[in-house]
Every structure is written in structure tokens, then in C-alpha cells.
Amino acid sequence: MTSDQPWHLVVPVKGGNGAKSRLQPPEGVDRAALALAFAADCLAAVVSGMPRGRVFVVTSHPDAVALAAGLGARVVADPGGGLNAAVAAGRDAALASGAPLASASTVAIATTHADASSPVPVAFLLGDLPALRPGDLTEALPAAAAYPLAFVPDADGTGTVLLTATDGRQLEPRFGEGSAARHEAAGHTRLDLDLPRLRTDVDDSGDLEHALALGVGPATAAILARRAH
Ligand SMILES: Nc1nc2c(ncn2[C@@H]2O[C@H](COP(=O)(O)OP(=O)(O)OP(=O)(O)O)[C@@H](O)[C@H]2O)c(=O)[nH]1
Numbered sequence: 001m002t003s004d005q006p007w008h009l010v011v012p013v014k015g016g017n018g019a020k021s022r023l024q025p026p027e028g029v030d031r032a033a034l035a036l037a038f039a040a041d042c043l044a045a046v047v048s049g050m051p052r053g054r055v056f057v058v059t060s061h062p063d064a065v066a067l068a069a070g071l072g073a074r075v076v077a078d079p080g081g082g083l084n085a086a087v088a089a090g091r092d093a094a095l096a097s098g099a100p101l102a103s104a105s106t107v108a109i110a111t112t113h114a115d116a117s118s119p120v121p122v123a124f125l126l127g128d129l130p131a132l133r134p135g136d137l138t139e140a141l142p143a144a145a146a147y148p149l150a151f152v153p154d155a156d157g158t159g160t161v162l163l164t165a166t167d168g169r170q171l172e173p174r175f176g177e178g179s180a181a182r183h184e185a186a187g188h189t190r191l192d193l194d195l196p197r198l199r200t201d202v203d204d205s206g207d208l209e210h211a212l213a214l215g216v217g218p219a220t221a222a223i224l225a226r227r228a229h
């Protein structure tokens with residue numbers, strides 16, 4: 001990806017003990033630490049594939065805030081209200097990215113003054129993609145750029161890993177189980193890209209096996225090395 005890449009990318013990260021509640025971690029592995037490791041590997045791939053200042057992590061969990069800030073991402077406070085509200089807050093922050101990002105409310109105010117003549121393409125990416133590589137975004141974002149609204153479904157085709165908006169359109173986040181059908185109904189064009197690392201979000205142990213087979217990043221590999229044998 002080049003430095004003139006126009007996309008702004010939003011990555012919500014829940015963090016803490018409530019994260020990855022459906023995932024039964026391997027014996028000897030702490031669930032919150034594993035969830036944070038997924039985010040660490042995902043964000044490392046994202047920031048190395050995107051120009052500085054274009055990555056927004058929506059979180060209020062201290063460990064995730066430290067992780068994101070340490071990687072050079074911009075942190076947006078989680079507004080509460082779940083994943084779709086977090087996506088909306090990150091989208092507004094990205095649109096208002098010329099303005100100071102003190103809090104979600106200043107972001108919302110600044111957004112109303114955003115220059116409508118230069119719309120910012122915004123992409124939302126799940127933060128639980130431990131096998132992601134920078135090249136996945138290099139391929140997926142230009143493919144999405146051909147459509148005002150688009151999305152990439154997860155590996156089984158029913159969920160969503162990447163949701164995009166260009167031409168000043170607004171993301172229409174409808175995340176949650178079965179979100180692919182809802183995003184399509186909301187006008188996002190479905191892109192079944194052959195990018196398994198992008199499409200493998202980890203919700204359960206089957207997904208984790210799939211990610212491990214593809215090859216996970218160093219943070220996830222290190223946490224899993226603590227598995228009881
Ligand atoms: N900021 C923020 N991120 C969220 C929230 N809910 C989910 N996410 C993130 O969105 C991505 C996909 O969400 P899920 O797969 O549902 O992750 P999760 O909520 O940790 O997992 P479960 O507890 O099993 O539902 C992950 O990167 C999560 O960290 C939220 O309320 N706020």
C-alpha cells in the first residue's frame with residue numbers, strides 16, 4: 001500500500017474479560033490474554049499496511065488502549081452500546097480525522113463540519129483476525145474501492161470481516177450473527193475475495209484451528225505456547 005492510500009480504517013477491540021466469550025481457550029491459556037493477542041496480531045498487520053494516522057482503534061479497555069497507542073494507531077473511546085455503536089464512533093472519528101480527537105462527542109461535533117467535497121473512504125475491520133497480513137488489505141481495499149458500499153464475508157460466508165464505504169457514503173453497520181445478509185440488504189456489495197487470512201475471524205475453537213493452519217502472528221503464537229501439554 002502506498003502513502004497516498006486514501007482509506008481510513010476502523011478496528012473495534014472489546015478487550016477484557018468479556019472478550020471472546022464464545023471461545024473456549026486451550027487449557028492453561030487465559031481468554032482475555034488470547035483475545036488481546038488476536039488484536040495485537042491483527043493491528044500489527046493493519047498498521048504496517050496503512051499510512052500513519054489512518055488507523056482508528058475503538059476501545060476503552062486499558063490493555064487495548066496501550067496496545068493500539070503503542071502501535072501508532074489513533075484511539076477512540078468506546079461509546080458503549082456494542083459493536084455497531086463502536087463502528088459508528090470509529091467511522092465518525094475517521095471522517096473527522098482532521099479535527100482533534102479528544103472524545104467521541106467532540107468527534108461527532110467535528111464530523112458535522114467535515115468537508116463534504118472531499119469524502120474519506122472508510123473501512124471497518126474486525127479486530128479478531130490473528131492470521132491477517134498487510135497484503136490482505138493491499139488487495140481487499142482496492143477491490144472495495146470500485147463500489148460505494150461493499151463488504152467481505154467471513155470464511156463460512158454468513159458473517160462480515162470488512163465493511164467499506166466510499167464516495168461520501170456512510171457505512172451501514174449491521175454486525176452480529178448472520179450480518180452478511182443484512183449488509184447486503186443494506187446496499188453493501190458482497191466481495192467473496194480469495195483471502196482466507198482476512199476472512200478468518202476467531203470466535204470458537206474450530207476457527208482457532210483454521211487460523212493456526214493458515215499461520216497466526218507472533219502474539220497469538222506466543223500465548224498459545226503456554227498451552228498445557
Ligand atoms: N470497541 C468494541 N469492540 C467490540 C465490541 N464488541 C465486539 N467488539 C470487537 O469486534 C470484533 C468482532 O466481535 P466479536 O467476534 O463479537 O468479538 P467478542 O465480542 O469479543 O466475542 P464474543 O464475546 O464471543 O461475542 C472483535 O474485534 C471485538 O473485539 C464492543 O462493544 N466495543
Ligand SMILES: C=C(OP(=O)(O)O)C(=O)O
Pocket residue numbers: 083154158159160161174175176177178179180201203
Ligand atoms: C461480528 C460478527 O460476527 P461474530 O460476532 O460471529 O464474529 C459479524 O459477522 O458480524
